[in-house]
Every structure is written in C-alpha cells, then in structure tokens.
Amino acid sequence: MLTETAIFDALRNVQEPELGRDIVTLQMVKDVVIEGPAVSLTIELTTPACPLKDEIERDVRAALGGIGAAEVAIAWGAMVRRAAPSQPQSLVPGVKNIIAVASGKGGVGKSSVSANLATALALDGASVGLLDADITGPNIPLMMGVEGAPAATPEGKIRPLERYGVKVISIQFFVPEGQPIVWRGPLVGGAIQQFLRDVDWGELDYLVIDLPPGTSDAQLTLAQSVPIGGALLVTTPQDVAVADVEKALAMFRRMSVPVMGIVENMSAFVCPHCGEATEIFGRGGGEAFAKRHELEYFGGIPIDVKVRQGGDAGIPAVAQREPGPAAVVLRDLARRVAARMSVRAAQQVPVLTIS
Numbered sequence: 001m002l003t004e005t006a007i008f009d010a011l012r013n014v015q016e017p018e019l020g021r022d023i024v025t026l027q028m029v030k031d032v033v034i035e036g037p038a039v040s041l042t043i044e045l046t047t048p049a050c051p052l053k054d055e056i057e058r059d060v061r062a063a064l065g066g067i068g069a070a071e072v073a074i075a076w077g078a079m080v081r082r083a084a085p086s087q088p089q090s091l092v093p094g095v096k097n098i099i100a101v102a103s104g105k106g107g108v109g110k111s112s113v114s115a116n117l118a119t120a121l122a123l124d125g126a127s128v129g130l131l132d133a134d135i136t137g138p139n140i141p142l143m144m145g146v147e148g149a150p151a152a153t154p155e156g157k158i159r160p161l162e163r164y165g166v167k168v169i170s171i172q173f174f175v176p177e178g179q180p181i182v183w184r185g186p187l188v189g190g191a192i193q194q195f196l197r198d199v200d201w202g203e204l205d206y207l208v209i210d211l212p213p214g215t216s217d218a219q220l221t222l223a224q225s226v227p228i229g230g231a232l233l234v235t236t237p238q239d240v241a242v243a244d245v246e247k248a249l250a251m252f253r254r255m256s257v258p259v260m261g262i263v264e265n266m267s268a269f270v271c272p273h274c275g276e277a278t279e280i281f282g283r284g285g286g287e288a289f290a291k292r293h294e295l296e297y298f299g300g301i302p303i304d305v306k307v308r309q310g311g312d313a314g315i316p317a318v319a320q321r322e323p324g325p326a327a328v329v330l331r332d333l334a335r336r337v338a339a340r341m342s343v344r345a346a347q348q349v350p351v352l353t354i355s
Ligand SMILES: Nc1ncnc2c1ncn2[C@@H]1O[C@H](COP(=O)(O)OP(=O)(O)OP(=O)(O)O)[C@@H](O)[C@H]1O
Pocket: 103, 105, 106, 107, 108, 109, 110, 111, 112, 113, 134, 137, 139, 211, 212, 213, 265, 266, 301, 302, 303, 304, 305, 306, 307, 308, 309, 311, 312, 326
C-alpha cells in the first residue's frame, strides 16, 4: 500500500542537483494524490527555465518505482524565488530577480546577449522584463523589433512594450527617431532610476538590464540603487576585452554587487560549409578569467551570422525558426543563469521564504 509518508520518504532521496538538497526539504513536492498503485504529484521547480528537469524527473520516477508505484504522473510548476533580499524601499517591488549584463569593452555583445537571454527565459515560461540602460546608444528596440510610444496606465505609470513575451523599455521609445541622445552623466543615472520606478513592470521573475559599456554613471547608479541579483559579464576571447572586463568586475565587487559569472561571446566561427572552427578573436580569454577570479564560466557563444542578422531584423537568434549554433548555446546559457539565481535564492536566510 502506498502512503503519503512512504512517498515523501522516497522523494527525500531525490536531490535538486544544483541546490544540493532534496526536493522534499526544498518544498518542491506538491499535490500528492494516490489512487491504488498510481501516484500523481506536482513538482515545483525554482525556475521554469530549469536545466535539470529531465534529471529530476528520472530520479523521481526511479524513487517512486522503487516503492511500488506502478504509474507516476508528474505535473510541473515553477515558483521563482528572490536572489537578492527584497528591500522595502526597493524601486521595483514586483521584480524578483534583476540580472545586469555588463562588459568593460564596447561591442562585445552585451545587447545581443541581453535580448537573447530575456527572450530565452520567456520562451521557457518565465515572466521577463528587459531594460535598455544604454541611454546614449540604445540598441534593444532594434534587436527586439519593437517600436512605438508606450502608453500610460490609469495610475500614471509607463506601460512597457511587449515582444516575444518580454516587457521592453528603452529611452529610444521617448525620443524622435534619428535624433542623437546627448546626456550628461547625472541625467543618465536619473533616467535609469526613473525607468525602474515609473514603469509598470508588474510581477517579473527576471528583469534583464542591458548596460552600456564601461564603468560609467549608469553602472554606478544602478549598483547603488537596485538590488542586483547577479551581474553577468560578457567578454570576447581577446586580451583587450578581458582586460576591460577586469575593471567592470572590480567595480561590481567594490560596490558589493554579486557577479554570477562570465560568458565569452564571439568565441569562434564555425564555417557553415566545412564545419571548421576559426578562432577569430583568439581563444580561452573568458575561461581563464573565470578561473582566475573564481567565477562561473558560462561557456562560449560562437560567432553566428544569425545573431547579427537577427539583431538587425528584430528577431533574436533564440526566437528564430531555425536556430543556429549560437541560439543553442544561448538557450542553454539562459537556463544556467536561471539556475544560478535559484542557487543564490536558496542561500538567502531565511531559507526559501516564498515571496
Ligand atoms: N555571437 C555573435 N555572432 C555574430 N554577431 C554577433 C555576435 N554577438 C554580437 N554580434 C554582433 O556584433 C555587434 C555588436 O554586438 P552588441 O551590440 O550586442 O554589443 P554591445 O556589447 O551591446 O555593444 P555596445 O558596447 O555598443 O553596447 C552587433 O552587430 C551584433 O549583431
């Protein structure tokens, strides 16, 4: 005879591999129903973009099979938790996790990574926002294929534009097309704060912020005024890019912003004709950097014409009908970033307060 106690005991042997604890302790098992030898239950993941879902499913089936369950029906849910402790004075109370995408050097692919990361998280079922914090060179509207003027809500907030399931805000929406944006430092910081405060983001699992290059006012304001759950650094393999990302890392550490890891973009070019890989910007810069600073290395995104074309056409690589080599890596990157945030959330005290 299957009992609820026996089921929970068996499931205590199933680990959430990233979090290193069992799924019962993590309160991931819900709605257990027993009908004779059949069991149905819901497993509530810590993110819909969980990279380890298959592994967990396999272990759950094995554990329940081991105590005589002949039939196991699993429903999946997800409850994203906060990685940064929520602050009462937070500008964005409905946003659970803020992910800032940063680099030292310009042109390494922050905006491309931001757009694809946000889109990939949304494709996996998360509620996602994307804030273009590059006030003087906003590229996100083009890359996401959004234009127009955001409407105001009845409460007088700015309603973000939505594309690919992602809520998008950029300064570009508020200036006449083709007009250069010349702002001085303090204004830039003010604009970003205003975007956080005055935009109706609603409830978001993840807000991805695309930062301008360098360690400018935008980064500093942001680091000071919002609880960044994790900064994702972007570099190319090239020495100059790595040297610059070093400065960005130092700045985040000085400001006590957690840096979750680094991704290397434009890692190599794989020839679509013969499959040969050419390391146009050299190799290994990102990985060596990660090792040196004890950061997670999120791998290398290849140079892929679909990223460039998609960026120019407003269709992020991960949203394209036929994903290229970069899109595969970017989908995986999004899941690993989400998993990293779940791990950070689980490390918060008190453990697993669901907010
Ligand atoms: N993996 C890639 N494969 C091919 N092209 C890429 C890749 N990553 C980025 N690009 C292209 O390189 C250019 C620069 O990328 P992007 O604008 O994302 O960089 P950035 O770091 O945001 O730049 P900036 O510092 O100016 O904000 C874009 O034209 C983009 O389409």
